[in-house]
Amino acid sequence: MKIIAFAETSHGLQEAGSKFKKVAFEAAHAASRLAGELGGEAEALVIGKGVESIGPELGGYGMKKVRVVEDEKLSQYSATAYAKAIAFVVESVSADVVIFPASAMGKDLAPRVAAKLKAGLAADCIALKAEGGSVLATRPVYAGKGLIDVKINSPKKVFTLRPNVFSPGAPNGSPASVEKIAVDLKDSDFTSRVTGVSVAKAGRPDLTEANIIVSGGRGLGGPENFNIVEGLADVLGAAVGASRAVVDAGWRPHDDQVGQTGKTVSPSLYVAVAISGAIQHLAGMSSSKYIVAINKDKDAPIFQVADYGIVGDAFEIVPELTSQLKKALGRE
Amino acid sequence: MKLFVCVNQVPDTETKVKVGQDGKTIDRSEINLILNPYDEFAIEAALQLKDKNSGEVTYVSVGGDSHKEVIRKALAMGGDKGIHIKTDNAGDSYSVAMMLAAALKDTGADIIFFGKQSIDYDDSAVGTMVAEMLGLPSASVVVKLDVDVSSKKAVCEREIEGGKETVELTLPCVITAQKGLNDPRYPSLKGIMAAKSKPIQEITPSGAESLTEVVAMRKPPAKQPGKILGTDKSAVPELVKLLHEEAKII
Ligand SMILES: Cc1cc2nc3c(=O)[nH]c(=O)nc-3n(C[C@H](O)[C@H](O)[C@H](O)COP(=O)(O)OP(=O)(O)OC[C@H]3O[C@@H](n4cnc5c(N)ncnc54)[C@H](O)[C@@H]3O)c2cc1C
Ligand SMILES: Nc1ncnc2c1ncn2[C@@H]1O[C@H](COP(=O)(O)O)[C@@H](O)[C@H]1O
Numbered sequence: 001m002k003i004i005a006f007a008e009t010s011h012g013l014q015e016a017g018s019k020f021k022k023v024a025f026e027a028a029h030a031a032s033r034l035a036g037e038l039g040g041e042a043e044a045l046v047i048g049k050g051v052e053s054i055g056p057e058l059g060g061y062g063m064k065k066v067r068v069v070e071d072e073k074l075s076q077y078s079a080t081a082y083a084k085a086i087a088f089v090v091e092s093v094s095a096d097v098v099i100f101p102a103s104a105m106g107k108d109l110a111p112r113v114a115a116k117l118k119a120g121l122a123a124d125c126i127a128l129k130a131e132g133g134s135v136l137a138t139r140p141v142y143a144g145k146g147l148i149d150v151k152i153n154s155p156k157k158v159f160t161l162r163p164n165v166f167s168p169g170a171p172n173g174s175p176a177s178v179e180k181i182a183v184d185l186k187d188s189d190f191t192s193r194v195t196g197v198s199v200a201k202a203g204r205p206d207l208t209e210a211n212i213i214v215s216g217g218r219g220l221g222g223p224e225n226f227n228i229v230e231g232l233a234d235v236l237g238a239a240v241g242a243s244r245a246v247v248d249a250g251w252r253p254h255d256d257q258v259g260q261t262g263k264t265v266s267p268s269l270y271v272a273v274a275i276s277g278a279i280q281h282l283a284g285m286s287s288s289k290y291i292v293a294i295n296k297d298k299d300a301p302i303f304q305v306a307d308y309g310i311v312g313d314a315f316e317i318v319p320e321l322t323s324q325l326k327k328a329l330g331r332e
Numbered sequence: 333m334k335l336f337v338c339v340n341q342v343p344d345t346e347t348k349v350k351v352g353q354d355g356k357t358i359d360r361s362e363i364n365l366i367l368n369p370y371d372e373f374a375i376e377a378a379l380q381l382k383d384k385n386s387g388e389v390t391y392v393s394v395g396g397d398s399h400k401e402v403i404r405k406a407l408a409m410g411g412d413k414g415i416h417i418k419t420d421n422a423g424d425s426y427s428v429a430m431m432l433a434a435a436l437k438d439t440g441a442d443i444i445f446f447g448k449q450s451i452d453y454d455d456s457a458v459g460t461m462v463a464e465m466l467g468l469p470s471a472s473v474v475v476k477l478d479v480d481v482s483s484k485k486a487v488c489e490r491e492i493e494g495g496k497e498t499v500e501l502t503l504p505c506v507i508t509a510q511k512g513l514n515d516p517r518y519p520s521l522k523g524i525m526a527a528k529s530k531p532i533q534e535i536t537p538s539g540a541e542s543l544t545e546v547v548a549m550r551k552p553p554a555k556q557p558g559k560i561l562g563t564d565k566s567a568v569p570e571l572v573k574l575l576h577e578e579a580k581i582i
Binding site: 021077079080083103104105107108110111112114115116118119120121122123124136140141142143144145146147148149150151152153154191192193194195196197198199200205206208209212236254255257260261262268269279280283286287289290291292298303304305306307308309310311312313316317320321324325328329 | 343345346347348349351356358369370424425426429451452453454455456457458459460461463464465468469470471472473475487490491492493494495496497498499500501502505511512542543544545546547548549550551552555557558559560561562563564565567568569571572574575576579581582
């Protein structure tokens with residue numbers, strides 16, 4: 001069994017060349033662990049321009065070999081061209097399993113690659129384990145209200161991994177060897193291509209990647225009061241999220257919405273400020289490792305999922321929490 | 333323009349998940365089925381293009397008899413006709429995508445719209461799979477769309493981590509719609525009446541296969557309701573301590 005991990009780079013977002021995203025290490029580490037359990041081998045695949053030089057870094061995450069498709073034309077993401085390159089590499093190295101992060105790029109690529117390879121797809125997995133010589137994947141359904149175990153029966157198999165759930169491992173081990181693979185890309189392979197990237201909120205981590213998230217709800221009363229949420233997020237180095245009520249009211253952009261029709265997040269810490277905890281909100285955040293709720297209604301459903309709750313006025317508690325954290329973290 | 337929208341039927345967002353007798357699927361006995369919420373953005377996008385450039389909007393749905401309801405709901409919003417690919421066993425995303433691709437193959441579609449994901453299995457797969465099966469370019473999770481009919485180009489914005497990406501596509505193409513793309517219209521009374529006489533063609537699929545198999549379904553482990561630390565700001569030091577010592581986050 002040969003497993004290939006798609007190592008995503010932050011290409012296009014960083015001005016100074018490519019860097020691996022954390023999800024690349026998560027995919028690499030999961031692939032190498034699975035290969036260990038199955039008695040197979042794992043490799044990584046990197047695509048883009050200027051990526052050959054960073055390939056060896058994946059050695060630290062369990063990869064002995066990294067396949068690189070390095071091409072000027074791939075400097076910007078193209079679903080059609082990237083999928084062609086990936087499927088070509090999978091076929092030419094005879095890989096059986098392809099692992100992507102369930103990132104914006106991974107979710108865009110995986111179904112396309114699966115269709116090319118006639119491979120079954122298990123999306124947004126939260127666990128992968130070897131069973132009976134094959135892979136058993138666990139994934140949430142119904143917005144996390146259920147879990148299913150899925151088996152893929154086709155010879156080739158594609159998985160995407162929910163970000164922040166799989167450990168990236170701790171980097172150790174020797175640099176990976178890099179092997180370039182040339183893929184014949186024509187203009188007609190670029191019928192879909194990225195022509196620009198705009199970064200929303202520089203300085204704050206993105207919701208789906210953040211380790212800590214502070215979200216605000218309708219109880220804050222108005223957009224100007226999000227300053228208490230932002231103040232807390234700043235001390236914690238956290239991303240800022242919002243409930244749908246807040247987004248629908250136009251207080252925050254849609255990008256910030258957490259929940260069934262917004263983003264699904266699984267940070268280490270989720271702080272819900274003045275959010276009632278409607279089922280559609282919980283759907284997006286209940287898999288967070290620790291949940292803190294601050295709400296003046298002791299019966300608010302958010303307390304059912306919160307590890308730690310304070311019943312009280314957000315305008316009193318949040319600034320106090322911010323100032324005590326500042327002290328505790330020596331940021332004063 | 334020839335516009336198609338693939339629409340799915342799903343349990344509504346309030347659904348309490350109970351595992352069915354087979355231990356693999358949801359207990360469907362008390363479920364309220366709705367048009368998949370993301371598909372409403374796809375429908376609206378198609379209708380706006382039709383309003384602007386004239387043409388025809390066709391809805392396609394794969395599933396059992398009840399799927400006619402979502403086609404009717406879509407037709408009540410606007411558009412011209414429906415295709416119901418009738419099967420009681422739609423199978424996995426790959427299987428659904430194969431049936432849709434077979435039905436859409438020689439239709440001369442300019443744009444095929446999908447929702448970004450079905451809110452039952454949350455796969456986010458069918459649209460992009462259909463694109464690949466038909467050899468078409470695609471953009472997923474689209475929040476902004478501009479189509480230039482004369483140059484046969486679509487310029488989209490899609491959500492990515494920490495920002496947005498502009499994607500250029502050549503027509504014909506596939507778009508999967510995300511919330512934010514537009515504000516879906518409500519069916520008017522006139523629309524609901526008109527939908528009753530719009531044609532829905534029923535076709536029988538052949539040759540689709542599922543490549544995946546659900547072995548078991550269960551509820552996620554229930555979270556223990558946590559500790560209420562207090563009812564005013566005197567609880568804050570305790571919270572800071574727990575975040576440090578128990579959660580080890582700070
Ligand atoms: C199809 C569909 C999809 C949906 N998708 C989503 C989604 O993706 N995400 C989402 O969030 N919602 C979603 N919803 C909406 C959801 O049902 C709720 O309406 C929404 O989450 C409520 O937001 P809220 O908690 O901010 O507001 P509310 O429910 O109004 O809660 C406000 C809370 O603030 C508390 N409060 C008030 N003042 C204070 C104060 N001074 N200090 C402390 N606490 C205070 C109140 O006690 C209350 O609990 C969806 C709904 C539907 C039908
Ligand atoms: N059975 C179906 N019939 C028609 N369209 C579907 C069906 N299932 C999924 N789709 C479309 O594919 C999108 C993505 O679904 P999924 O890949 O299941 O998350 C949905 O928003 C629909 O537009």
